[in-house]
Structures are given as C-alpha cells and as structure tokens.
Amino acid sequence: MKKKFKVLINNKWCKCCSLCIKFCPVKNLTMTEQGVKDSGKCIGCKLCERYCPDFAIEVQEIKK
Amino acid sequence: MQDYLTLLKLKKLPTTWCPGCGNGLVVKALAQAMHELKMNKHNTVIVSGIGCNGRSAGYFNLESIHTLHGRAIPVAEGIKTANPKLNVIVLSGDGDLLAIGGNHLLHASRRKTNITVICVNNRIYGMTGGQASPTTPLNAKTASTPFGNEFPEIDVQPVVLANNNLYARSTVYHFDHLKQVIKKALLDKEFSFVEVMSNCYQGYGKKAGYMHPYEIIMDFKKNYNMSRSHKKELKKNEIGFVKK
Ligand SMILES: Cc1ncc(C[n+]2csc(CCOP(=O)(O)OP(=O)(O)O)c2C)c(N)n1
Numbered sequence: 001m002k003k004k005f006k007v008l009i010n011n012k013w014c015k016c017c018s019l020c021i022k023f024c025p026v027k028n029l030t031m032t033e034q035g036v037k038d039s040g041k042c043i044g045c046k047l048c049e050r051y052c053p054d055f056a057i058e059v060q061e062i063k064k
Numbered sequence: 065m066q067d068y069l070t071l072l073k074l075k076k077l078p079t080t081w082c083p084g085c086g087n088g089l090v091v092k093a094l095a096q097a098m099h100e101l102k103m104n105k106h107n108t109v110i111v112s113g114i115g116c117n118g119r120s121a122g123y124f125n126l127e128s129i130h131t132l133h134g135r136a137i138p139v140a141e142g143i144k145t146a147n148p149k150l151n152v153i154v155l156s157g158d159g160d161l162l163a164i165g166g167n168h169l170l171h172a173s174r175r176k177t178n179i180t181v182i183c184v185n186n187r188i189y190g191m192t193g194g195q196a197s198p199t200t201p202l203n204a205k206t207a208s209t210p211f212g213n214e215f216p217e218i219d220v221q222p223v224v225l226a227n228n229n230l231y232a233r234s235t236v237y238h239f240d241h242l243k244q245v246i247k248k249a250l251l252d253k254e255f256s257f258v259e260v261m262s263n264c265y266q267g268y269g270k271k272a273g274y275m276h277p278y279e280i281i282m283d284f285k286k287n288y289n290m291s292r293s294h295k296k297e298l299k300k301n302e303i304g305f306v307k308k
C-alpha cells in the first residue's frame with residue numbers, strides 16, 4: 001500500500017517565509033491566515049523539512 | 065521531536081533572523097553534523113563574532129562565547145590551547161571573519177591551530193543594513209556602493225591552502241553536501257575552514273534584484289557544481305573540499 005504522510009508545522013517558530021511552499025514538488029503546502037496548511041497530498045520527500053530555516057516542520061508517516 | 069534539536073536552546077526560538085534567512089539552515093546543518101558525530105555540551109564549544117550570523121552560537125545548547133567583532137578566532141585558539149580535549153568551532157559571518165577579523169585568519173591558518181572555522185558568506189554586512197563586505201561581488205549595488213562595488217572579492221581559499229589546511233566550500237542549497245563537508249572539517253586534526261554560501265534577502269538580495277530568498281538559494285543550485293578531486297583547488301563555481 002502507498003505510504004501516507006502528515007506535515008507538522010510549529011506555528012510558534014514559523015515566520016511564514018514560504019520556502020517550504022516553494023520547495024514542495026507536489027504543491028501540498030499553502031499559506032493561510034492561520035499559517036502554513038497541509039492539504040493531505042504529501043509524498044514524504046521531506047524537502048520542506050530540510051529547507052525550513054526555522055526548524056518549524058516535521059514530516060511524519062501516518063501509521064495505521 | 066527530531067533528535068538534533070537537543071543541540072539547540074529551544075526556549076530561545078524563534079531566532080531573531082528575518083524570514084527565510086540562510087543562517088537558520090547553517091545552524092541546522094551544523095547541529096545535525098554534530099549530532100551524528102556525538103559532539104555536545106560535554107565536549108564542544110562554539111565561538112562567534114558580531115553580526116546577524118554571530119547570534120548563531122547562542123542558539124546552541126552548550127557553552128558558547130559571543131566575542132567582540134572580528135575576534136572569534138583568537139578567543140577560540142585560547143580555548144583550544146587551555147583545553148586541547150575540547151572541539152572548538154568558530155561560527156561567524158564573512159564581514160566578521162574576513163574584514164575586521166582577517167588578520168586572525170592569516171595567523172590561525174599559519175599556526176595550524178586545531179579548530180574549525182565556519183564562515184557563513186552572505187556577501188554582505190547584514191546586521192548593519194547591507195553594506196558591502198570583502199565578499200560582495202564586483203559591481204553589486206549595496207547600501208554603501210550605490211553605484212556598484214568597485215573592488216574585487218577576496219578569495220579565502222589560497223590563504224587556507226597556503227599552509228596545507230583543509231578548505232571546504234558548500235551552499236545552503238546543497239544541504240546534505242554542506243553537512244558532509246562540515247563533518248569532514250570537524251574531524252580534521254589541524255586548522256579547517258568551511259565557507260558556506262548563504263542567503264541574506266533583506267540586506268543583499270533585494271538590492272541585487274531578487275524577489276524572494278528562494279531565488280537566491282536556487283541560484284546556488286544553478287551556479288555551483290560538485291568537485292570530485294580533493295587535491296586540486298576548487299574552481300570559483302565548485303563546491304567540495306581540498307586537503308593537499
Ligand atoms: C568594532 C566594531 N566595528 C563595527 C561594528 C558594526 N558591525 C556590526 S556587525 C558588522 C558586520 C557583520 O557582517 P557579517 O560578519 O558578514 O555578518 P552578517 O550580519 O552578514 O551575518 C559590523 C560592521 C561593530 N559591532 N564593532
């Protein structure tokens with residue numbers, strides 16, 4: 001079965017720089033009034049986690 | 065929580081840096097490299113000078129010193145001399161290490177003191193409002209060079225290699241490569257120097273015509289290739305490490 005992932009954003013540290021959004025290859029992340037939003041299409045590449053300069057992202061596999 | 069975060073003082077976050085600033089990426093790469101090498105507060109000290117980047121040392125969960133502008137290297141040499149068992153890392157900016165602190169680099173390199181210097185080169189004095197530094201490109205418009213920078217940039221590689229020390233170069237785009245060369249430098253037993261090309265959108269990028277920090281980072285991808293030789297000097301557009 002295909003693996004599923006969730007993107008955890010720490011809003012206390014996020015500065016809304018949008019680097020994660022620009023690096024995401026599947027356009028899973030969007031900027032909203034409440035901060036960065038995960039739309040459930042994540043493929044787990046972790047580019048957003050790597051390039052967030054503020055340690056604010058952790059990508060986790062959803063285990064059933 | 066990701067393991068390497070134990071190396072940071074989480075209570076001090078978020079950092080004071082602008083959104084998208086490359087300084088955070090270098091802190092992350094160094095923290096991950098240190099974590100993989102089991103370096104921590106029991107065996108490692110970080111020393112910085114003054115500047116935006118100079119604040120990095122204080123975010124690490126270990127003993128650190130935020131020294132006077134330009135004086136990180138002699139303080140680090142003093143620590144290493146007093147307690148040779150410690151891993152001593154200097155983490156600072158291009159202005160701090162190559163302008164006001166340039167003389168110390170010459171002599172630490174000559175003495176081959178066993179410390180690792182990580183120079184975060186964003187090509188500008190970020191903290192003071194974007195004045196030209198010794199690594200600002202020729203003709204670049206900055207707050208202090210409104211008609212374009214008249215002077216060529218300093219090349220630090222030959223200074224480090226002149227005494228057969230380790231010189232490495234990477235960029236914040238090449239994150240895993242950056243981590244690898246930092247590890248290489250941390251394990252080296254003589255003087256080692258890592259030059260990291262980093263992005264300062266606020267102080268440098270805006271005037272240089274970029275629209276977002278992302279564009280500066282992607283320029284590193286476009287402009288730098290990986291070198292495979294460890295014996296030859298890196299070309300201007302190469303990343304890698306050299307130890308003769
Ligand atoms: C003796 C002294 N001279 C000048 C300054 C002003 N000053 C503070 S930071 C800085 C330059 C920092 O540039 P860099 O090391 O590249 O750090 P960045 O802010 O770009 O990370 C200068 C000139 C100072 N603090 N002390």
Ligand code: SF4
Nearest residue numbers: 014015017018020052
């Ligand atoms: S990269 Fe990090 S700080 Fe920037 S918007 Fe994404 S989560 Fe926020």
Ligand code: SF4
Nearest residue numbers: 024042043045046048
């Ligand atoms: S892990 Fe990859 S696919 Fe998932 S949100 Fe981050 S960048 Fe996008």
Ligand code: SF4
Nearest residue numbers: 081082085116190264
């Ligand atoms: S001025 Fe430049 S170096 Fe300083 S925090 Fe802002 S982006 Fe980073």
Ligand SMILES: [Mg+2]
Nearest residue numbers: 157158159188
């Ligand atoms: Mg600088």
